[in-house]
Amino acid sequence: MSQLSFVPRIDVVVAACIVQPELNKVLLTRRWQPEVPEVHLKWELPGGKVKYCELPEDALVREINEELRGTVQIVGLLPHVQTNLWLYGEGVRHFVVLGFECRMVGEKPLQYSREERIDSVAWFDIDAIDWSATLQGTKEFVQCLAARPHGTLSAIYVRLEKHTPDGHRTHFYELYQSQTLGGLGTQIHERVANLSSPTPRERSGDFRFSYQAGMEVVRKRLKERLKRGYEVKASQPDFASLRLALGI
Numbered sequence: 001m002s003q004l005s006f007v008p009r010i011d012v013v014v015a016a017c018i019v020q021p022e023l024n025k026v027l028l029t030r031r032w033q034p035e036v037p038e039v040h041l042k043w044e045l046p047g048g049k050v051k052y053c054e055l056p057e058d059a060l061v062r063e064i065n066e067e068l069r070g071t072v073q074i075v076g077l078l079p080h081v082q083t084n085l086w087l088y089g090e091g092v093r094h095f096v097v098l099g100f101e102c103r104m105v106g107e108k109p110l111q112y113s114r115e116e117r118i119d120s121v122a123w124f125d126i127d128a129i130d131w132s133a134t135l136q137g138t139k140e141f142v143q144c145l146a147a148r149p150h151g152t153l154s155a156i157y158v159r160l161e162k163h164t165p166d167g168h169r170t171h172f173y174e175l176y177q178s179q180t181l182g183g184l185g186t187q188i189h190e191r192v193a194n195l196s197s198p199t200p201r202e203r204s205g206d207f208r209f210s211y212q213a214g215m216e217v218v219r220k221r222l223k224e225r226l227k228r229g230y231e232v233k234a235s236q237p238d239f240a241s242l243r244l245a246l247g248i
Contacts, residue, residue, distance in 0.1 A: 082137030099141035186214025
């Protein structure tokens with residue numbers, strides 16, 4: 001009796017949960033991969049493998065450009081990690097999948113080909129998807145949107161500054177937010193300085209919150225300083241996406 005030879009291999013994959021929130025729609029692609037019957041002609045989130053030394057976010061933008069000839073704007077990391085095992089000719093492949101909520105940039109028609117292992121692409125009403133026709137993990141990623149309408153921001157960096165009418169900088173406020181290990185909470189680091197004081201001094205602090213409480217703190221702190229005349233000098237993700245995600 002012959003034995004199957006297993007070649008251990010683990011790949012990190014990124015998936016784009018591209019949504020039109022105002023229409024309650026998500027973009028899915030149908031996989032063309034006849035050599036793997038378990039995935040062939042299944043609907044899934046577009047994306048692909050992370051290359052060596054590549055950031056997951058950069059990999060996602062690259063993959064969407066290669067697969068659909070389109071550009072995505074990443075809103076945030078979704079709170080689910082998917083693990084799939086598929087049997088290929090050379091053995092079992094282990095895939096660890098990270099999902100990101102995204103928006104399409106512009107209205108350029110989407111292009112695809114079977115060379116990119118895509119048979120078709122379509123927008124689906126989220127409430128009417130036949131999950132039995134989707135790849136493992138698709139349902140879990142899409143349903144994360146219902147738990148948090150604008151996805152989960154894994155890390156936020158914002159620098160705000162305030163200036164006199166002639167352009168002289170008088171204040172700055174810097175905030176960095178990141179998830180704690182395991183994604184169960186939020187750590188916030190702040191730097192604040194009043195440069196118009198006779199003796200300018202900088203103060204900083206680190207705080208830990210539950211995820212929900214921490215994101216509310218971020219929303220309130222940024223909203224308050226924008227009302228006080230601060231301007232955005234740097235933001236990651238871009239501030240338009242951040243305002244949408246936080247509801248500012």
